[in-house]
Amino acid sequence: MATEDSLNRAEELLARLEAARGELDQLANGEGGSPDRALELLGELSELAKGVEEELERAKRAAEADAAKS
Numbered sequence: 001m002a003t004e005d006s007l008n009r010a011e012e013l014l015a016r017l018e019a020a021r022g023e024l025d026q027l028a029n030g031e032g033g034s035p036d037r038a039l040e041l042l043g044e045l046s047e048l049a050k051g052v053e054e055e056l057e058r059a060k061r062a063a064e065a066d067a068a069k070s
Contacts (some may be wrong), residue, residue, distance in 0.1 A: 006059035
């Protein structure tokens with residue numbers, strides 16, 4: 001169950017990451033994009049990517065623990 005929970009959280013974070021990336025693309029392609037907002041988005045992308053990595057690592061550890069029990 002922990003593996004599935006971590007994977008679900010990773011998927012949610014990936015969806016948020018994709019939304020932030022899309023907003024950053026819009027800023028880059030539009031005129032008068034706010035540099036401050038772009039920097040905020042870059043920070044958000046970084047944090048989301050770290051969160052995804054952490055959740056995938058949790059899922060891996062949970063799967064390994066489940067396999068060891070079997």
